[in-house]
Amino acid sequence: MDRAREARMGWALVAPALLWLTAFFVLPFAIMVGLSLSRFVGREVVPALSLDNYIRFFTEPSLFRGLVVSLEITAMVTVVSVVLAYPLAWIIAFQVPRNWQRLVLVLTILPFWTSYVVRSYAWLLVLGQGGVVNGALMGLGVIDAPLSLSATRFATVTGFVHFFVMLLTLTIYANLVQLSPNYARAAADLGAGRFATFRHVILPLTLPGVMTGAFLTFVLCMGDYITPQILGGGNELTLPQLIMMQLGRRGDFPMASAMAIILMAVVTLAYLACARFLRLERV
Amino acid sequence: MRVLGWFYLALAFGFIFLPVAVLVLFSFQDGRLPVPPFNGPSLRWYESVLGDRRLMEGLRHSLIVASLSAALALLLGFMAAQALARHRLPGTLLMRAALIAPLTVSYLIIALGLLSLFNRAGIGLSLWTAGVGHVVINLPLCFAILYASMGEQQRSAETAARDLGAGEVRVLALITAPMLAPSMLAAYFLAFTFSWDEFIIAYLLTRFDVTLPVEIWSLLRSGLTPRANAIGSVVFLVSVGVLVALQLLVFRKVRP
Amino acid sequence: MPRFPSSLRLTALASTALVALGAAPAAADSLNALVWCDNTDPDLIRPFEEEHGVRVNLREYEGTAAGLAILDQSRPGDWDVMVIDAVDVHRVAERGLLAPLPADELPLGDFFPDLVMEDLNAIDGEFVAVTQKYGYNTVSFNRANVDAEAMEDLSSLFSGDHDGRIAIYDYYLPVLGMLALNAGIDTADLDLEALETLREPLMDLRARARQVSEVVAAQTALAVGEVDIVFGGGEWLTAVLAEENPDLDWTIPEQGAVLWAQSIAVLADSANPDLALEFVKYISSPEGQARLATSSCYWGMPANAAAGEILTDDQRAVLRWDEQEDFLTRVQRYPVPDADLDAAMQDLWTDMLQN
Numbered sequence: 001m002d003r004a005r006e007a008r009m010g011w012a013l014v015a016p017a018l019l020w021l022t023a024f025f026v027l028p029f030a031i032m033v034g035l036s037l038s039r040f041v042g043r044e045v046v047p048a049l050s051l052d053n054y055i056r057f058f059t060e061p062s063l064f065r066g067l068v069v070s071l072e073i074t075a076m077v078t079v080v081s082v083v084l085a086y087p088l089a090w091i092i093a094f095q096v097p098r099n100w101q102r103l104v105l106v107l108t109i110l111p112f113w114t115s116y117v118v119r120s121y122a123w124l125l126v127l128g129q130g131g132v133v134n135g136a137l138m139g140l141g142v143i144d145a146p147l148s149l150s151a152t153r154f155a156t157v158t159g160f161v162h163f164f165v166m167l168l169t170l171t172i173y174a175n176l177v178q179l180s181p182n183y184a185r186a187a188a189d190l191g192a193g194r195f196a197t198f199r200h201v202i203l204p205l206t207l208p209g210v211m212t213g214a215f216l217t218f219v220l221c222m223g224d225y226i227t228p229q230i231l232g233g234g235n236e237l238t239l240p241q242l243i244m245m246q247l248g249r250r251g252d253f254p255m256a257s258a259m260a261i262i263l264m265a266v267v268t269l270a271y272l273a274c275a276r277f278l279r280l281e282r283v
Numbered sequence: 284m285r286v287l288g289w290f291y292l293a294l295a296f297g298f299i300f301l302p303v304a305v306l307v308l309f310s311f312q313d314g315r316l317p318v319p320p321f322n323g324p325s326l327r328w329y330e331s332v333l334g335d336r337r338l339m340e341g342l343r344h345s346l347i348v349a350s351l352s353a354a355l356a357l358l359l360g361f362m363a364a365q366a367l368a369r370h371r372l373p374g375t376l377l378m379r380a381a382l383i384a385p386l387t388v389s390y391l392i393i394a395l396g397l398l399s400l401f402n403r404a405g406i407g408l409s410l411w412t413a414g415v416g417h418v419v420i421n422l423p424l425c426f427a428i429l430y431a432s433m434g435e436q437q438r439s440a441e442t443a444a445r446d447l448g449a450g451e452v453r454v455l456a457l458i459t460a461p462m463l464a465p466s467m468l469a470a471y472f473l474a475f476t477f478s479w480d481e482f483i484i485a486y487l488l489t490r491f492d493v494t495l496p497v498e499i500w501s502l503l504r505s506g507l508t509p510r511a512n513a514i515g516s517v518v519f520l521v522s523v524g525v526l527v528a529l530q531l532l533v534f535r536k537v538r539p
Numbered sequence: 540m541p542r543f544p545s546s547l548r549l550t551a552l553a554s555t556a557l558v559a560l561g562a563a564p565a566a567a568d569s570l571n572a573l574v575w576c577d578n579t580d581p582d583l584i585r586p587f588e589e590e591h592g593v594r595v596n597l598r599e600y601e602g603t604a605a606g607l608a609i610l611d612q613s614r615p616g617d618w619d620v621m622v623i624d625a626v627d628v629h630r631v632a633e634r635g636l637l638a639p640l641p642a643d644e645l646p647l648g649d650f651f652p653d654l655v656m657e658d659l660n661a662i663d664g665e666f667v668a669v670t671q672k673y674g675y676n677t678v679s680f681n682r683a684n685v686d687a688e689a690m691e692d693l694s695s696l697f698s699g700d701h702d703g704r705i706a707i708y709d710y711y712l713p714v715l716g717m718l719a720l721n722a723g724i725d726t727a728d729l730d731l732e733a734l735e736t737l738r739e740p741l742m743d744l745r746a747r748a749r750q751v752s753e754v755v756a757a758q759t760a761l762a763v764g765e766v767d768i769v770f771g772g773g774e775w776l777t778a779v780l781a782e783e784n785p786d787l788d789w790t791i792p793e794q795g796a797v798l799w800a801q802s803i804a805v806l807a808d809s810a811n812p813d814l815a816l817e818f819v820k821y822i823s824s825p826e827g828q829a830r831l832a833t834s835s836c837y838w839g840m841p842a843n844a845a846a847g848e849i850l851t852d853d854q855r856a857v858l859r860w861d862e863q864e865d866f867l868t869r870v871q872r873y874p875v876p877d878a879d880l881d882a883a884m885q886d887l888w889t890d891m892l893q894n
Contacts, residue, residue, distance in 0.1 A: 028399060043607065061893070062890045091288045092292075108299060121511055121515070132305050151750040264389070506779055
């Protein structure tokens with residue numbers, strides 16, 4: 001096959017995907033940027049080239065706080081999920097007998113297949129004052145009076161962590177099993193202790209997997225509307241909740257677009273910050 | 284140390300299964316409130332859910348949208364992966380980045396952008412528009428999985444087939460695709476799952492006919508009843524059933 | 540080898556088909572309705588579908604702004620009927636979106652006189668909408684944990700006795716309306732200036748509340764005993780729960796409460812005006828009204844008093860049929876903000892949520 005023909009073939013293969021993303025990803029984004037520069041006056045969108053919406057976002061405390069709340073929750077969720085998932089993946093990879101690993105992994109992610117919307121609602125039932133957690137703790141005599149667990153940031157974070165522990169366990173496990181046991185053996189031969197082996201050999205080798213998982217957690221968590229809406233109890237609003245409020249209650253498309261673009265900018269910054277660790281094409 | 288490990292595993296499983304257990308238990312609640320005390324088993328909420336036209340239609344719509352959008356995402360992703368892995372094209376690096384970019388964007392933003400586009404273009408919202416959105420989120424996923432799994436082995440097989448006179452389409456259909464079957468299956472399965480469970484795109488981009496997650500959201504907003512538990516349990520059981528069937532029938536055979 | 544792989548052509552075809560199918564016009568034998576969740580109950584809709592051999596397509600929305608946004612984004616003829624806050628009928632009608640209704644074909648004579656609401660539903664004496672259901676945004680509470688007597692006075696909520704045991708219903712109009720009543724301001728007089736005086740009481744209430752919640756979360760909190768009081772609640776919130784837990788009750792305090800009323804209208808550019816009118820007639824009929832009153836999403840009083848003959852004694856008891864006369868004298872309508880006031884109210888509400 002000659003070169004020109006091969007190139008033509010290649011272009012023909014890649015073109016549909018590129019066209020699709022241009023039409024339904026790049027173009028919509030461009031329209032959104034245009035909208036975010038428009039004004040919303042008396043329930044009407046007025047085309048303009050103005051930064052008003054962005055200025056309003058950063059100067060109005062109740063809006064800007066949405067970004068802070070989102071970042072705080074996401075940071076908490078990402079760290080807690082990684083810290084909980086790493087040992088779990090480790091135990092599955094190195095302690096569970098080989099024949100059972102597959103089964104244990106499938107079990108770990110089984111709750112994935114309840115509907116996402118329903119899972120948040122289930123946590124609402126679990127964490128309530130008359131719910132199962134309080135009932136069990138009081139039954140065991142750990143606490144005397146029911147704890148106020150639902151309708152708090154704790155509830156939102158718990159709902160998120162539940163989802164992302166499943167996700168991260170999977171990605172970290174995939175990373176761990178690829179490690180050749182020779183690395184650890186070699187390190188041990190060289191006199192490294194268990195902790196030193198982990199710290200200097202295994203951790204660096206699994207870091208890209210962990211970072212990829214953590215980044216996905218960050219993206220999905222920053223942009224999620226359902227979990228804080230169901231579990232947060234309206235005690236603070238995340239950025240996606242504010243965006244949906246602009247849309248659902250005010251019909252203010254320009255402001256919603258501006259906030260969406262700010263959300264995207266934050267995620268992009270996070271991406272650039274950890275880009276050198278990421279291998280997104282290998283998720 | 285090992286005891287500690289088993290203990291941690293048990294604890295983690297407790298945490299992971301707690302909401303599911305509570306959800307399923309109170310779907311059998313004999314009463315209107317899905318909270319303790321448990322009044323004893325009843326199937327009335329299952330009856331109510333399975334007899335609900337809108338929920339069952341939502342289920343059907345979800346199946347259609349998920350299977351079609353995952354198929355299109357797989358096709359487009361496969362072709363793109365093949366192009367970038369096998370054909371030397373200028374700007375490959377850039378194209379690869381562009382094809383993966385949507386992975387780093389929140390679904391909410393994709394939904395909002397498409398909503399603006401469809402509004403401007405005067406295209407009415409429907410299951411199709413939601414499907415378009417699902418292809419946008421799943422195409423990069425399929426591309427990434429397939430691109431990562433394209434190895435030297437296939438290249439030699441493809442070259443051999445070409446040398447024997449096979450046309451490009453036949454090479455793709457008869458050599459490349461079958462050799463990539465495990466990854467293709469995994470990508471399709473993943474894309475299907477993502478579409479099946481996706482809420483915000485489906486919520487913002489549909490109108491009358493909606494998918495199951497959107498229908499469940501309406502159910503959740505309209506009042507506290509064990510119906511939500513029942514439909515959640517049904518979805519769970521169906522999904523697990525499919526998962527087990529796949530495990531037994533398909534993945535076992537193609538395990539690498 | 541074909542110059543272009545057939546898959547490319549297939550994709551092109553598929554995308555064209557996607558667009559074409561997405562833009563397919565509504566079929567003649569269906570009715571497109573933009574409604575609130577109570578109007579989607581199959582027990583309400585199915586009898587109409589069967590009688591006329593048509594299909595009713597339903598889309599839920601909340602809040603007039605969202606409804607208007609949906610209409611703005613639609614093409615003419617997309618919608619046949621819509622349900623809307625009675626106080627907002629003029630807002631929609633001013634845009635020329637609503638078709639006149641033949642009042643003589645509607646059973647307005649059977650309606651509770653207060654609920655005909657000609658000033659809201661008609662323009663220059665010509666009806667463009669008709670009331671379908673009403674109720675109150677007031678105080679729901681758990682009799683087991685709070686003194687029912689105390690709930691007769693809104694100020695007891697600010698006494699400190701119930702701190703941390705209150706949920707605020709997450710909708711700014713009725714809650715701000717109730718706070719206005721508590722401050723001695725008529726909801727009709729609520730303006731930008733008066734609104735500013737409500738900031739402090741709102742923040743005060745917020746500080747005493749455990750959560751600000753939508754229907755299900757508020758119901759859950761009440762049902763599991765996390766809160767004792769739902770500010771902004773009413774029979775629509777507790778009627779369903781009362782069956783399980785008779786302690787869950789509601790009242791209209793001496794300061795009064797906010798009356799909500801929803802109307803149904805036919806869109807001016809409806810592709811199916813005759814069928815749309817039939818639907819409005821059905822919803823206004825005693826049978827339709829009884830089904831709507833006891834809809835699965837939430838209960839509420841029917842506007843048509845003739846529905847009382849179809850409802851059971853138990854249902855009328857839950858709705859407090861016999862007390863309506865007294866209730867109606869003690870309540871005020873939803874505030875009707877213009878665009879500026881609406882924005883100010885929502886800003887205040889966002890401030891409250893983010894505090």
